[in-house]
Amino acid sequence: MAENILVIGGGPAGLHAAIELAELGVNVSLVERDTFLGGNPKKFKYKYLFPDLQPADDVIGELIRRTESNGNIKKYFSANIESFKEEGKKFNAVIKSDSGSETKTFDSIIVATGFEHFDPAKDSKYSYQLFDDVIDIKDLERMMGEGNFTRPSNGKTPKNVAFILCVGSRDRHVGNQYCSRVCCTVSVKQAIELREHFPETEVYIFYMDIRTYGFYEDLYWKAMEEHDVQIVKGRVAEITSGPDNTVICKGEDTLLRGPFEIPFDMVVLASGMEGGPQSPEMANKLGIELDEHGFLKYANVTLSPCKSNKDGIFLAGACTGPKAIADAIIEGGAAAMNAYIYAKKNS
Amino acid sequence: MAIEIRNRLGLADVKSDFRHIAGRKIENIHEELLELEAKGEIKVIHITDANKPIEAETLFGRKKKIPTTKLWHHKSCGQCGNIPGYPVSLLWFMNKFGTEYIDERNQTSCTAWNYHGSATSNPVGLAAVAVRNFHRAYELGLFPLIHCATSFGDYKEMRNLLVENKELRDEVRRIMHKIGRELVLPEEIVHYSEWVHVMRFEIAKLKKYDLSNIITTVHPACHCYKMIPEDCIYDKNIYAGKRTAVSTGVALALGAQVADYSTWYDCCGFGFRHILTEREASRSFVMDRKIRPMVREANSDVCITQDTGCTTTLDKNQWIGKAMGYTEQVPVMADVMFAALACGADVYKIVQLQWHTTDWRPLCEKMGIDWKKSEEEYKAYLEQLRSGGKPENLYEYA
Amino acid sequence: MEYDENGVSIVSNEFKKEIFEEAKKDFRYEEYVKGCLNCGVCTGGCPPHRFFDFSPRMVLQNCKSNDPELVWGMMDEYVWACFQCFTCAMICPFLNNPGGVIAILREISVRRGFESAKKVLKPYSRVLLKLTAYGNQLSPDMIQPDFFPDWGPHIGYASQDLPLKRKAIPMPTLQVTNLAWDVAPEAMKELYTIFEEAGVFKIIEVVDPALYEIIQDIVDDVRSE
Numbered sequence: 001m002a003e004n005i006l007v008i009g010g011g012p013a014g015l016h017a018a019i020e021l022a023e024l025g026v027n028v029s030l031v032e033r034d035t036f037l038g039g040n041p042k043k044f045k046y047k048y049l050f051p052d053l054q055p056a057d058d059v060i061g062e063l064i065r066r067t068e069s070n071g072n073i074k075k076y077f078s079a080n081i082e083s084f085k086e087e088g089k090k091f092n093a094v095i096k097s098d099s100g101s102e103t104k105t106f107d108s109i110i111v112a113t114g115f116e117h118f119d120p121a122k123d124s125k126y127s128y129q130l131f132d133d134v135i136d137i138k139d140l141e142r143m144m145g146e147g148n149f150t151r152p153s154n155g156k157t158p159k160n161v162a163f164i165l166c167v168g169s170r171d172r173h174v175g176n177q178y179c180s181r182v183c184c185t186v187s188v189k190q191a192i193e194l195r196e197h198f199p200e201t202e203v204y205i206f207y208m209d210i211r212t213y214g215f216y217e218d219l220y221w222k223a224m225e226e227h228d229v230q231i232v233k234g235r236v237a238e239i240t241s242g243p244d245n246t247v248i249c250k251g252e253d254t255l256l257r258g259p260f261e262i263p264f265d266m267v268v269l270a271s272g273m274e275g276g277p278q279s280p281e282m283a284n285k286l287g288i289e290l291d292e293h294g295f296l297k298y299a300n301v302t303l304s305p306c307k308s309n310k311d312g313i314f315l316a317g318a319c320t321g322p323k324a325i326a327d328a329i330i331e332g333g334a335a336a337m338n339a340y341i342y343a344k345k346n347s
Numbered sequence: 348m349a350i351e352i353r354n355r356l357g358l359a360d361v362k363s364d365f366r367h368i369a370g371r372k373i374e375n376i377h378e379e380l381l382e383l384e385a386k387g388e389i390k391v392i393h394i395t396d397a398n399k400p401i402e403a404e405t406l407f408g409r410k411k412k413i414p415t416t417k418l419w420h421h422k423s424c425g426q427c428g429n430i431p432g433y434p435v436s437l438l439w440f441m442n443k444f445g446t447e448y449i450d451e452r453n454q455t456s457c458t459a460w461n462y463h464g465s466a467t468s469n470p471v472g473l474a475a476v477a478v479r480n481f482h483r484a485y486e487l488g489l490f491p492l493i494h495c496a497t498s499f500g501d502y503k504e505m506r507n508l509l510v511e512n513k514e515l516r517d518e519v520r521r522i523m524h525k526i527g528r529e530l531v532l533p534e535e536i537v538h539y540s541e542w543v544h545v546m547r548f549e550i551a552k553l554k555k556y557d558l559s560n561i562i563t564t565v566h567p568a569c570h571c572y573k574m575i576p577e578d579c580i581y582d583k584n585i586y587a588g589k590r591t592a593v594s595t596g597v598a599l600a601l602g603a604q605v606a607d608y609s610t611w612y613d614c615c616g617f618g619f620r621h622i623l624t625e626r627e628a629s630r631s632f633v634m635d636r637k638i639r640p641m642v643r644e645a646n647s648d649v650c651i652t653q654d655t656g657c658t659t660t661l662d663k664n665q666w667i668g669k670a671m672g673y674t675e676q677v678p679v680m681a682d683v684m685f686a687a688l689a690c691g692a693d694v695y696k697i698v699q700l701q702w703h704t705t706d707w708r709p710l711c712e713k714m715g716i717d718w719k720k721s722e723e724e725y726k727a728y729l730e731q732l733r734s735g736g737k738p739e740n741l742y743e744y745a
Numbered sequence: 746m747e748y749d750e751n752g753v754s755i756v757s758n759e760f761k762k763e764i765f766e767e768a769k770k771d772f773r774y775e776e777y778v779k780g781c782l783n784c785g786v787c788t789g790g791c792p793p794h795r796f797f798d799f800s801p802r803m804v805l806q807n808c809k810s811n812d813p814e815l816v817w818g819m820m821d822e823y824v825w826a827c828f829q830c831f832t833c834a835m836i837c838p839f840l841n842n843p844g845g846v847i848a849i850l851r852e853i854s855v856r857r858g859f860e861s862a863k864k865v866l867k868p869y870s871r872v873l874l875k876l877t878a879y880g881n882q883l884s885p886d887m888i889q890p891d892f893f894p895d896w897g898p899h900i901g902y903a904s905q906d907l908p909l910k911r912k913a914i915p916m917p918t919l920q921v922t923n924l925a926w927d928v929a930p931e932a933m934k935e936l937y938t939i940f941e942e943a944g945v946f947k948i949i950e951v952v953d954p955a956l957y958e959i960i961q962d963i964v965d966d967v968r969s970e
């Protein structure tokens with residue numbers, strides 16, 4: 001008899017795990033709280049992905065298509081795990097979805113509930129919501145994805161744009177001490193895209209450290225070398241109103257200029273990633289651990305990064321911490337393998 | 348000018364869903380305070396129903412109770428000698444509302460000038476002075492209302508240090524016993540501008556003049572909202588909850604326009620030490636960083652403050668600014684003084700603008716206030732006093 | 746202290762270390778100095794940074810360096826540049842308090858009676874006197890045209906007929922000229938006990954002995970009333 005495995009979350013990590021398992025002949029139940037698959041990249045309409053600026057559809061669209069066409073994957077939308085019980089080595093779960101309630105027994109579980117974008121409204125100093133022209137990287141992804149990048153205040157193309165890194169990350173005021181890993185690369189990628197599409201628009205990036213780790217560094221170099229993106233070391237301290245409907249970024253250029261005050265037509269906040277409400281929700285429901293950063297906790301961060309502290313429950317993707325799509329996909333595969341082995345052993 | 352200020356107006360009215368969060372521990376202080384009280388380590392001045400409190404939301408969403416009556420005035424040592432209209436306007440409103448209060452001689456300065464200005468004090472000294480004044484309010488059964496931003500900042504800080512530090516508590520308690528007092532802390536440290544803020548709709552009911560063509564610019568006091576910011580009031584309907592709501596709130600409630608300007612967050616240039624001995628730095632700061640932007644960017648008719656030092660610094664330095672080529676001028680007064688003017692308080696006898704340096708007459712005229720009549724009456728009043736007449740006071744001093 | 750052949754004091758490494766240790770021993774130090782990302786947020790918002798060679802980022806960097814030399818280098822006029830506005834403390838992502846560190850360093854400088862502190866505090870003796878002896882500060886009679894010439898001719902108006910104008914302020918506590926409000930002697934006496942017990946008088950004695958004498962005379966007078 002085929003194994004039954006539950007995958008919670010239909011983002012890149014969950015989709016990849018579901019596909020791999022289905023190809024092994026497993027009966028997969030994919031539970032997604034939204035009405036569509038694809039996770040955050042789909043929700044915010046990412047258009048081109050770092051590191052190689054390939055169309056998001058080639059990755060996310062592909063994952064969705066493979067999931068949809070696979071008969072071994074049963075998809076539940078607007079769904080959540082209503083109740084959950086362990087029974088010996090197996091798990092009983094009631095799945096509530098737009099097609100009603102269903103009780104099922106699973107051999108193992110993969111949690112791939114992902115992350116939430118840090119909401120910059122939570123940090124008063126960035127004046128998000130106060131100034132129309134202060135947006136964040138997910139807003140910009142969506143604007144670029146929908147092909148309508150203009151200043152929210154007047155619908156015009158901005159003369160200059162500032163990116164502010166580490167918004168909601170590496171800042172104890174909002175309780176997030178960790179680095180969100182992707183926002184440097186996302187910002188550099190977006191800066192390049194802006195320069196390509198709007199060559200008249202000047203682009204600045206205000207940073208504390210540029211963390212385009214590994215090969216992502218290529219984008220950072222490219223931004224300077226080919227696109228003349230201004231990279232300024234110094235975190236922005238204040239945002240206020242400037243002349244001619246601009247917003248002023250004020251801070252210290254710790255290397256060159258000393259104190260600066262520059263009016264911008266638009267400011268893009270590189271908001272980071274958070275565990276969101278789903279991480280504690282999963283921890284409570286499934287009886288697994290949450291870490292001090294608000295993400296789900298690995299059994300062993302180095303040896304078994306796909307295992308939770310509970311046998312039979314595995315973790316994949318951004319639910320265990322900020323990461324790029326490639327990492328989420330790799331983890332989806334690894335978790336699928338782990339979950340499959342566990343299911344095999346116990347059936 | 349109109350084009351320039353377009354994006355500066357209306358910002359104060361932006362509304363939001365206001366979801367600030369804090370990573371640091373903030374509510375613990377208030378909980379720990381009550382725990383210390385339960386253990387008998389300290390006494391707490393509670394805000395009770397008798398204080399008719401009104402709640403306001405703070406930066407991270409905690410509800411702060413602001414007592415509106417049964418108050419003990421903690422005057423400001425910088426304000427009373429220099430801008431007397433500031434406390435007088437406050438008391439004038441309190442009389443209108445029938446607020447119970449005591450203003451008395453048995454109060455000292457917070458002495459935090461010796462902290463921020465000269466460093467000739469220390470935490471034990473500062474905390475002991477704070478507790479002495481709290482205890483005085485406590486024994487009268489009243490709640491301390493702090494007029495000065497620096498006292499407010501200092502007292503918030505001393506409260507935190509006392510709650511977190513047993514040694515400091517023990518030392519301060521020992522000193523209190525020497526002067527026949529006890530270790531007492533109020534449930535909340537409350538600034539007068541917070542009282543004005545929660546009373547702003549009541550205040551607005553007393554309004555006499557139309558302010559819709561008055562453009563105000565607010566200078567928030569650093570020691571109010573930058574020191575222990577989690578105890579400050581933010582409102583999701585004022586500046587989208589991104590900036591402290593006090594002072595702006597009352598200006599809006601009175602129907603005045605509030606304009607933003609590029610240096611809103613900047614301090615006034617007081618600098619404690621600098622206002623006295625590095626006057627050049629203070630003055631340049633005032634003119635370059637505050638007055639000029641307020642006038643040029645916002646076309647401001649009046650600068651609204653919430654502290655003593657700021658009011659003095661911003662007001663007094665404009666005259667010499669003229670000699671340095673700064674032609675911009677804007678009258679400066681505390682929110683409560685502006686509100687009193689709007690509600691028909693006498694320009695001279697109550698708001699006491701005669702002590703201010705920068706010309707405030709154009710503002711009065713724009714508001715429709717007959718300051719000349721006030722001036723005549725004030726002169727007559729002075730003559731009356733000179734010939735032995737009895738002063739008309741806001742309260743009788745026992 | 747040691748001196749070179751020109752009579753200039755040589756500050757030994759031991760002494761610099763002692764000063765640094767004294768700062769670190771302050772119970773507030775750990776709370777104020779945590780670690781520093783060199784992000785410049787503090788300095789970006791710091792008012793005196795625009796006028797002086799002063800940067801709260803450097804204050805934190807120097808303190809974290811564990812190099813007594815660097816900390817000693819701030820013990821002169823440097824620490825007195827700070828406005829004590831606490832913009833830095835409000836926004837530092839590490840939750841440091843550079844302005845608070847400055848206060849600790851200033852207190853050491855004053856407590857030790859360093860020349861720089863004496864020099865900086867000299868012009869304040871009047872304010873210091875009012876504060877310490879009367880629990881008050883800027884009194885109406887201090888605001889005189891000759892003392893504040895740059896505040897303009899209006900100061901002259903305000904200082905004329907001062908007693909009468911003060912009497913016309915409708916708050917009885919304010920109807921005096923030598924103090925911002927008429928502080929009750931019992932409040933002053935309590936303040937003296939606090940200052941004695943907390944060591945505040947001692948600090949003033951070190952940094953300004955002449956002023957200390959005057960204050961003590963007033964204290965004696967008030968106490969014997």
Ligand SMILES: Cc1cc2nc3c(=O)[nH]c(=O)nc-3n(C[C@H](O)[C@H](O)[C@H](O)COP(=O)(O)OP(=O)(O)OC[C@H]3O[C@@H](n4cnc5c(N)ncnc54)[C@H](O)[C@@H]3O)c2cc1C
Binds near residue numbers: 081
């Ligand atoms: C602005 C931005 C741009 C980015 N651009 C790139 C890029 O160009 N290239 C790149 O490699 N990476 C990029 N990333 C990173 C990328 O978004 C993540 O690596 C990826 O989304 C992680 O996938 P995931 O499946 O783990 O999580 P998610 O994408 O968050 O998906 C999680 C899914 O789980 C669902 N879910 C959550 N809770 C529940 C629940 N309780 N029950 C059921 N379902 C639930 C969610 O609805 C969602 O569909 C970017 C990130 C940001 C912030």
Ligand code: SF4
Binds near residue numbers: 170179180183
């Ligand atoms: S990836 Fe870059 S922007 Fe994001 S938190 Fe890390 S350093 Fe900051």
Ligand code: SF4
Binds near residue numbers: 793794800826831843
């Ligand atoms: S407290 Fe001092 S160091 Fe901090 S911002 Fe203000 S002036 Fe600068």
Ligand code: SF4
Binds near residue numbers: 781801837838840
């Ligand atoms: S804000 Fe804090 S972390 Fe950043 S440079 Fe200043 S002290 Fe260092």
